[in-house]
Amino acid sequence: MEKRFRSTTILGVRRNTTIALGGDGQVTFGDMALKQKAVKVRQFKSGKNQILGGFAGAAADALTLFEKFEQKLDEYGGDLKRSVVELAKEWRTDKYLRHLDALLALMDKKSSFIVSGDGNVIEPDGPVVAIGSGGGFAQSAAIAFLESTKMKAGEIVNKSLKIASDLCIYTNDSITVMEIK
DSSP states (O other), X not given: OOOOBOOOEEXXXXXXXXXXXXXXXXXEETTEEXXXXXXXEEEEEETTEEEEEEEXXXXXXXXXXXXXXXXXXXXXXXXXXXXXXHHHHHHHHOXXXXXXXXXXXXXXXXXXXXXXXXXXXXXXXXXXXXXXXXHHHHHHHHHHHHHHOOOOHHHHHHHHHXXXXXXXXXXXXXXXXXXXX
């Protein structure tokens, strides 16, 4: 039986003029937790546009895809939507890239996207984007915080990921949050 890397939890929130994206630090392989403090989020800058990205899935694959995404950002002048669509096209059709096993969440102050290797590009309707095995837990918590508190985006991401870590066995409470104001 083939062992596969399990997912994680990545959550992004947009509130007013601030975006925050965070993820837990657990890396699992099969039924073993191999690492507790991995960083699965990063910031991209292209011209004036600042973008946050996070990944679920195989780390080496995701880092390769982040490099490709950065190339697309440069190629398309920091246009997030165009860069995401072009990345998805190449990911799906390239002989090497189409075998990469990861899911990406990317966001700037205007838009959020989930990108997968089968060519899917999803732009969530609301101000929350979530991926990974604990994504549903974190998304539910974030929506509740957005509707019932005045907490800042980074605080919402942090608290929501903590809730997900209490519920999802593939998510821990070693959380990294990045914020752009």
